[in-house]
Amino acid sequence: MESWGGLHSLRRGKARPLAVIFYALWGFVAVSVACASSPSSSSLSSKQKLQVQKHLRRLNKPALKSIKSPDGDVIDCVHISDQPAFDHPFLKDHKIQMRPNYHPEGLFDENNVSTEGKRRRNPVTQLWHLSGKCPENTIPIRRTDKDDVLRASSVKRYGRKQHRTIPQPKSADPGLINQGGHQHAIAYVDGGKYYGAKATINVWEPKIERPNEFSLSQLWILGGTFGEDLNSIEAGWQVSPELYGDNNTRLFSYWTSDAYQATGCYNLLCSGFIQINNEIAMGASISPVSAYRNSQYDISILVWKDPNEGHWWMQFGDDYVLGYWPSFLFSYLGDSASMIEWGGEVVNTEPSGEHTSTQMGSGHFPEEGFGKASYFRNLQVVDSSNNLRAPKEIGTFTELSGCYDVQTGSNADWGHYFYYGGPGRNPKCA
């Protein structure tokens, strides 16, 4: 726990698998148009319009049924074998795996509770369910429209993180940390081999000051070296006006195998994640969200590595196994993760030269506690024997604790937990 060296010492000298390099190139040639920042469609040249249309045709697969959600989204029910993952040249002959070989078990095992009991306790679901269901053998995909793509700084960047920095606890170089204005309040474990992680995450709808900022709460499964060849699998909830065009809280996932450079994306916005579930849509709004001094809602997220095939699976709540990231997408994570992080991240663009007032979590500091501050509870990691365990020696990290902070604790009900977040700009954070 002393130094950040743990991660570096786990680096292996061998070259990255060909698959990863090939994928990076393929990702680059797939989309190469850049448009001016947020142009209206009328200001686009016909060449640019054509590029946007081509990109939309690539993303939006033929739907067997389309569902109009109350939040304005259109959810397309796409045949499971037509999903974006199968555009990947390495997945042309992939035999889709309809269920994991193993499911990690252990602490806080909720599999014993009856389905009725589970649904009563955990009523968080997705808004589009009010308008319909996707048939069997399809998966629900949030449709991307022209405006979604045009809000991105370029067609190429749509669905990908801006060259972001990564929460890098205990870095020797603080300059690295705050690059690009990304700020974090996180808990983490490192120095071991991890085969997954789980947490139950309080759900809020933080206020975002500027459309190109965001606020998210997630877990990270990490391997490799920050800024160079980091492998990361991420999942949680986010509010991102730029990505979705509104301020709704949405379920999301992200992956990269090269430190956010050429590979990876949010949700199903590139080929990678293979979805098997017909009830939960990546990028769709989750509802209800918690209110200050009022009802609290939380979601459980579990990501784990199937010991047989090596794929990384994701589960939402107790009932929904969403699908998997095939092992070949990754280099380090082809083996195991060397670090797990849980917590919040916001982008601070310093509007008008001051710290942003974009909120993290509930927008309140950890000291306020339950019903007021946002939390992660029942933090767990998956060990090499595929069991869920309490993490040992949890560290915490935040760049500016006067803006966003984190406080850990543990008890019998919540296991290891923490409260995190804050309001951004305030007298302690200017």
Ligand SMILES: *[C@@H]1O[C@H](CO)[C@@H](O)[C@H](O)[C@H]1NC(C)=O
């Ligand atoms: C769940 O059921 C299994 C098998 O019946 C049992 O061994 C385990 O202790 C139970 N877990 C909990 C949390 O009750």
Ligand SMILES: *[C@@H]1O[C@H](CO)[C@@H](O)[C@H](O)[C@H]1NC(C)=O
């Ligand atoms: C999102 O919230 C900001 C303020 O936090 C507001 O100015 C903006 O109009 C909202 N956007 C939408 C699409 O509701």
